[in-house]
Amino acid sequence: AQSVTQLDSQVPVFEEAPVELRCNYSSSVSVYLFWYVQYPNQGLQLLLKYLSGSTLVKGINGFEAEFNKSQTSFHLRKPSVHISDTAEYFCAVRITGGGNKLTFGTGTQLKVEL
Amino acid sequence: KAGVTQTPRYLIKTRGQQVTLSCSPISGHRSVSWYQQTPGQGLQFLFEYFSETQRNKGNFPGRFSGRQFSNSRSEMNVSTLELGDSALYLCASSGGRGETQYFGPGTRLLVL
Numbered sequence: 001a002q003s004v005t006q007l008d009s010q011v012p013v014f015e016e017a018p019v020e021l022r023c024n025y026s027s028s029v030s031v032y033l034f035w036y037v038q039y040p041n042q043g044l045q046l047l048l049k050y051l052s053g054s055t056l057v058k059g060i061n062g063f064e065a066e067f068n069k070s071q072t073s074f075h076l077r078k079p080s081v082h083i084s085d086t087a088e089y090f091c092a093v094r095i096t097g098g099g100n101k102l103t104f105g106t107g108t109q110l111k112v113e114l
Numbered sequence: 115k116a117g118v119t120q121t122p123r124y125l126i127k128t129r130g131q132q133v134t135l136s137c138s139p140i141s142g143h144r145s146v147s148w149y150q151q152t153p154g155q156g157l158q159f160l161f162e163y164f165s166e167t168q169r170n171k172g173n174f175p176g177r178f179s180g181r182q183f184s185n186s187r188s189e190m191n192v193s194t195l196e197l198g199d200s201a202l203y204l205c206a207s208s209g210g211r212g213e214t215q216y217f218g219p220g221t222r223l224l225v226l
Contacts, residue, residue: 043217
């Protein structure tokens with residue numbers, strides 16, 4: 001079975017500061033990795049995904065993530081956050097060749113303050 | 115292209131009733147998956163449908179069921195509602211199995 005750990009339930013940060021949201025996963029088989037964002041009263045929006053190739057993945061809204069196989073991590077970063085980035089962020093994994101089932105972490109609430 | 119649509123957006127039911135939620139995938143998408151989101155359990159996979167067949171099922175009781183129609187629209191049904199079924203139910207569609215999933219806005223169900 002797969003599992004995803006997001007150790008930080010909340011991350012407060014000042015506007016224009018850099019941020020890193022941590023994600024670690026556990027799986028006995030090969031997985032794909034995803035970050036989704038959820039704004040209040042909305043569904044999930046895909047930020048970025050790692051399927052193969054370069055371990056540094058760039059996504060929308062200036063976010064990027066780096067896949068580290070040895071540390072089984074997929075941390076999300078943004079060099080300068082904006083108030084509009086305030087939202088909940090979910091890391092997820094999907095087994096390669098295993099259909100569409102996503103296993104999610106518990107989420108990290110990013111709160112950007114002035 | 116229009117995104118994934120879910121109806122209704124909000125629903126209030128009482129214990130013991132049943133409910134049906136609907137999901138219309140992005141045009142051309144053939145795969146639909148359902149997830150339950152609660153504050154306590156987070157996001158949990160319910161089931162996945164592709165070409166009208168259930169391909170995968172999460173660890174939920176038999177009260178939770180679903181189906182997919184020939185036009186790829188999907189419904190999920192919860193019978194004999196319990197208070198713990200109060201949640202945001204999210205539907206996601208993709209072109210096929212193993213492809214990127216796009217989520218709808220969800221149906222918020224409140225069971226009283």
